[in-house]
Amino acid sequence: MIRASRHIAPAKEFSTVGIKLSRSFYEQSTVDVAKQLLGKYLVRQHPKGATVGRIVETEAYVGPQDLACHASKGRTARTEIMFGPAGHAYVYFIYGFYNMLNLVTERKNHPAAVLIRAVEPVAGIDLMRARRQVDKLRDLASGPGKLCRAFAIDRSLNGADLCADVLYLEERGELPPKIRATPRIGVDYAGKWKDKRYRFLVRDSDFVSKT
DNA sequence: CAAGAGATCATCT
């Protein structure tokens, strides 16, 4: 668990501010990070205003041996960031349309990351609606491509330090939610790795990408 | 409601 949680004040004092997750949080095993991220808050600062979402769905991509992980293809310009130290954003562009947000985990030279797949909108909701051109709260960020659009996350944030002030995660003192694990989405090509239950969801959340 | 196609481009072969 994150060390900062020991210093948490009563919940009512956390209505507007949380504790930024430290680098040591991201240095844990990738599966642990993916699970513990559920119930944490994604914060994106932007000139037009901040957007905040409660994370309800993640996926772990655990290293070069994981055939679903981009790093299994080797160290390239695209995957370089995953080979660096934990606590940085890995943002890539796919299908000609969408950006995907990942958080680099574990130690230097161990390429692994957690994909953020869905968040529950918490703040900056009008901004998200304007960017996404949809109205329903449940549709704003219930998918990895949707949330990147809602939060204005693109490849200019690739490599961003999650311990800085533009893009980061917060603990807001809530109890760990009940978790459900399933195989990851869209990785049928990954051989025996496609069946690993590395997708984690908050049970009972209405804001996940699919059930 | 389920299934399928199309959109569109960075990345790697």
Place this chain on the structure above:
DNA sequence: GATGATCTCTTGA
């Protein structure tokens, strides 16, 4: 030259 850690819209029952 092919393909992908997606999304939305259209079709048809």
